[in-house]
Amino acid sequence: MQHIIDRFISYVTIDSQSDPESETTPSTKKQWDIARKLAKDLESIGMEEVSLDNKGYIMATLASNCEEAIPVIGFISHYDTSPDFSGKDVKPRVIPEYDGKDIVLHEKDSILLSPSYFEELSQYKGQTLIVTDGTTLLGADDKAGITEIITAMEFLIRNPEIKHGKIRVGFTPDEEIGRGAHHFDVEKFGADWAYTVDGSQIGELEYENFNAASAHITASGKSVHPGYAKGKMVNAISLINRLIAQLPEKEVPEHTEGREGFFHIHKLSGSIEQAELEMIIRDHDLESFEKRKALLKELVASLNLENEACFSIEVKDQYFNMKEKITPVFHIVEIAKEAMESVGVTPIIKPIRGGTDGSQLSYMGLPCPNIFAGGHNFHGKYEYLPVQSMMKAVDVIVKICEITRNKKLQPHERN
Structure with a gap:
């Protein structure tokens, strides 16, 4: 558990807010700080073909350890954080064995994270939470997703007995200002389909959006x-x-x-x-x-x-509803659903009341449902992340890779 906590905290303490008024990509220079770190981290765990292009897009490969032809799948998250609330000097606090009561985020200003207001907080009693200090957002959107993808890839590398096909990883800038997919090179990525790991509470599985x-x-x-x-x-x-x-x-x-x-x-x-x-x-x-x-x-x-x-x-x-592009290849949703159920997570299938990089990517030729990253109350001081949800997300990513191999699907089935 401590390993994934440390990795997550190392990312959220880097300020990487995007700026809707900027015309550059990434929209802020500070996003390069985390982009460079992520590229190094991918290399350090043993990923191959790690690239960081001049627009801040990161891609990497985990080679197949099977001889048979298996579809190439991808996992995608964004490393920018929302400009809606401060992301500078994030000071996350770890709360082990949450007691189910009010959490004092900032004593001086009487800022409380309370289950009486945020009712879903109660379901995490007894778990380990990561919260803000009441003055910034946390950045679980979507540094939780990045943490989970890297941790899952590291697990697969360390456990080669788990058989899987070729896996591609992609991290993007500027998702929070609607530009995360604008310069994403789908052809270079080369996946038959992918999953954005950018949802909220544990179990979320989404293939519809506005x-x-x-x-x-x-x-x-x-x-x-x-x-x-x-x-x-x-x-x-x-x-x-x-x-x-x-x-x-x-x-x-x-x-x-x-x-x-x-x-x-x-x-x-x-x-x-x-x-x-x-x-x-x-x-x-x-x-x-x-x-x-x-x-x-x-x-x-x-x-x-x-x-x-x-x-x-x-x-x-x-953007348009990705359902139109995902319905013809609905087996990719069923794989994610099966993966969740097999690791003890109840799927919550619902439409996104918003957009996602997966929508644009689906219309660019990369069908891309969205799965949970585990955080709550994004874009503000009440944001929090149950660590157990992060760990389950890692399990789901690993299981998706296993199931895809076991299904014996052919790469051309994406079309």
């Missing part, structure tokens, strides 16, 4: 002295408010769950002359997704007829 688009809407107005504005002023802020009022009231993140889609306004700014709105559109169902985009354009067109073309709109697709 279809996603962004919308940028601008309203143009006319500023006139308010005392003499009748019939002359056009207030861009009021126009934007009229648009918002016509959106479905309950189809927003705070009122939806499961496979329910939504419109989400995340930025609003402006003046009388010009106001701007930025939103995201999400839906698991492709037909409903297209209807949402159409509705937004129809509302803008209708308001333009009333207000002499005061609106402009730009809608951009961001």
Whole structure:
């Protein structure tokens, strides 16, 4: 247990936050610090073909120890952390045999990690937890996944009696700002399929995610002295408010769950002359997704007829539901499910209410479901990671490699 704890802590204490405002890849220079360390760690455990390219993408190989033809499988995680909360000077704390009570993260500011608020915390009573000091995020998203993949590869190298095919490992920058797969060389990676190890609680197995688009809407107005504005002023802020009022009231993140889609306004700014709105559109169902985009354009067109073309709109697709690409090769999900069950983990199969590198990779020709990494409360000071969940994730990765070999699948079956 201590070995995996030490490895995880060595990664989370390196600041590797990404930056959505940057145009470089990686988006921050500090991501190179952990990238170089990861490449060295892969070499030190005996991985082959370790590469770190000029965009910060790391790949490595564990050669097959079997003579028969076996599909090449991959495991992928990202090493950047979210820009939503500080990732500088992370000071993780290990709590052995958690007693099920409140955990004081920061005594001075009375910051508590409490099962009365985070109910799932109670299921880890008696286990070893890694928590924050209440001033930063932890970084289990997704340094837990990286730790688990490296530990699993190390285990396979040290136990050659476990037979497996060729295994590829990939670590990416900038996943937290939606760019993790942008420069991923699928052909170089050369896997028939892969798994992102980037889920949350133990047992998560996901092969569905949102279809996603962004919308940028601008309203143009006319500023006139308010005392003499009748019939002359056009207030861009009021126009934007009229648009918002016509959106479905309950189809927003705070009122939806499961496979329910939504419109989400995340930025609003402006003046009388010009106001701007930025939103995201999400839906698991492709037909409903297209209807949402159409509705937004129809509302803008209708308001333009009333207000002499005061609106402009730009809608951009961001990613699509990977279910469309994974369903034809569903055996890769069944392998992960079987692996979990064989090591005593109950699979929790559910749609992702968000995106994943696996979505983009699936549409780039690499089918890529997502499996748990074990952490909770990502992107904030209440983030925590049960060590036993990490260890089970290692077991699942190893078992996936074993099952893939034993299934006698042919490499071409991915298509």
